[in-house]
Amino acid sequence: MTTADTALRDERQDEFDALIAADQRIEPRDWMPEAYRRTLIRQISQHAHSEIIGMQPEGSWITRAPSLKRKAILMAKVQDEAGHGLYLYSAAQTLGITRDEMTAQLIDGRAKYSSIFTYPTPTWADMGAIGWLVDGAAICNQVPLCRASYGPYGRAMVRICKEESFHQRQGFEILLTLMRGTDAQREMAQDAVDRWYWPSLQMFGPPDEASPNSAQSMAWKIKRFSNDELRQRFIGMLVPQAEVLGVRLPDPELRWDDAAGRWHTGEIDWDAFAEVLAGRGPLNAERLRHRREAHEDGAWVREAAAAYAAKKRAEQTATTTPEHDPASDPLPREAVAS
Ligand SMILES: [Fe+2]
Ligand SMILES: [Fe+2]
Numbered sequence: 159m160t161t162a163d164t165a166l167r168d169e170r171q172d173e174f175d176a177l178i179a180a181d182q183r184i185e186p187r188d189w190m191p192e193a194y195r196r197t198l199i200r201q202i203s204q205h206a207h208s209e210i211i212g213m214q215p216e217g218s219w220i221t222r223a224p225s226l227k228r229k230a231i232l233m234a235k236v237q238d239e240a241g242h243g244l245y246l247y248s249a250a251q252t253l254g255i256t257r258d259e260m261t262a263q264l265i266d267g268r269a270k271y272s273s274i275f276t277y278p279t280p281t282w283a284d285m286g287a288i289g290w291l292v293d294g295a296a297i298c299n300q301v302p303l304c305r306a307s308y309g310p311y312g313r314a315m316v317r318i319c320k321e322e323s324f325h326q327r328q329g330f331e332i333l334l335t336l337m338r339g340t341d342a343q344r345e346m347a348q349d350a351v352d353r354w355y356w357p358s359l360q361m362f363g364p365p366d367e368a369s370p371n372s373a374q375s376m377a378w379k380i381k382r383f384s385n386d387e388l389r390q391r392f393i394g395m396l397v398p399q400a401e402v403l404g405v406r407l408p409d410p411e412l413r414w415d416d417a418a419g420r421w422h423t424g425e426i427d428w429d430a431f432a433e434v435l436a437g438r439g440p441l442n443a444e445r446l447r448h449r450r451e452a453h454e455d456g457a458w459v460r461e462a463a464a465a466y467a468a469k470k471r472a473e474q475t476a477t478t479t480p481e482h483d484p485a486s487d488p489l490p491r492e493a494v495a496s
Pocket of ligand 2: 293321325
């Protein structure tokens with residue numbers, strides 16, 4: 159590298175640092191350090207994969223939801239998650255990775271996605287617990303991401319968060335209805351909360367002292383709060399809501415520690431979390447198999463779309479070549495241009 163190159167690099171790094179310090183956004187055409195780009199690609203693509211894989215545990219209940227209204231709501235929710243995946247894949251693409259590469263990473267099992275979606279959903283109450291706890295944890299994690307320093311990511315998160323808050327309320331409302339029902343329905347709701355509570359706490363990631371990438375992400379203002387801070391905020395949100403619902407949070411040690419100014423919780427099982435992350439979660443193989451099959455089944459749609467785009471491109475080139483005779487044009491030029 160020549161001295162001039164180094165000087166240019168330093169100048170760009172200074173500009174980048176100044177934008178971050180001033181809480182300004184980094185946009186796709188701005189220079190950015192390679193590590194910042196790589197971190198964002200990893201985080202945003204994992205986030206996108208989680209949205210797409212996250213459609214499965216609830217998708218399996220669409221046909222079994224207890225009423226037409228519940229089906230319609232659940233279908234809208236699952237569809238929202240597909241939309242979240244699309245916004246996020248698009249945001250990741252602005253960093254120079256293609257959608258095909260991201261899809262390949264997911265279906266070959268190289269990419270990670272949120273550990274929570276490998277758990278099974280045996281009862282209808284799981285739809286309530288997922289909405290209340292999983293979407294609730296997602297909101298706590300994601301609201302600060304609306305201010306992430308990378309523009310396309312932050313903007314995608316604004317819309318996602320609005321939809322997540324609808325998801326959380328619909329989950330809460332499913333649980334509330336069950337809790338006002340029969341003994342069997344109350345037991346079903348409590349059982350679902352018992353199964354989803356601890357995994358939802360793990361969604362914030364390992365404790366701060368065991369989260370090596372967090373400090374750099376915070377310095378880059380991608381992440382605004384630490385894992386433990388967000389987990390604490392989430393528990394603070396759940397406790398009064400659990401009271402309204404009449405469900406018990408399955409942690410006998412849970413209490414507000416006034417002296418420490420934080421929630422004291424029982425031990426979180428990080429070994430179980432590591433197992434799930436390593437691809438050994440209860441339904442990990444099943445989720446990936448389903449995703450892979452859906453991708454293969456959709457091959458004809460992608461081929462048809464590509465053929466259609468190629469045909470349109472050819473038509474456009476034909477109408478814009480100088481030797482083309484406008485009299486033989488099947489469509490008026492303005493129609494083609496629009
Ligand atoms: Fe989502
Ligand atoms: Fe959601």
